[in-house]
Amino acid sequence: MALPPDQIAELNARLARYLAAEAAVLTNQEYELAGRKVVRADLAEIRAAVEDLRGQLNRAQGISPRRGRVRRVVLR
Template identity: 50%
Template sequence: MTPEELKARLALYIAAEAAILGGSQEYQVGAGSTARRLTRADLGEVRAEIRSLTEQIVAATAAAGGGRRVTYIRPY
């Protein structure tokens, strides 16, 4: 994937994280002792993917020559 594709995917995961934190990803079916609470997405998995995508973007950018270059100068 290109850095642009990775960034677009990262934006979707960040939006998913915001939705989870906003509470719109969890709902309850039924009432009383038979009620079931369902969660559409797992916050831990979303955050792990955000970290993974961030690392992939850094690596892809560096591989494309967009990374920073460090030069050491030693005086004689």
């Protein structure tokens, strides 16, 4: 699925924003501001969005997805 350059640029911009949000959450998950407790977004949701965006970019650029590890099973 080839995307136009402007859509790829938008995906890259969204990915950058999600990575910045991830860094902010990792730095300080919750804090107090003017007597109010502020909690940042859920780290798991941010990481899921990052993986999704990376997958979209990889597909748009023709990069094949990572494959799982090959495992050998011995039946007895």
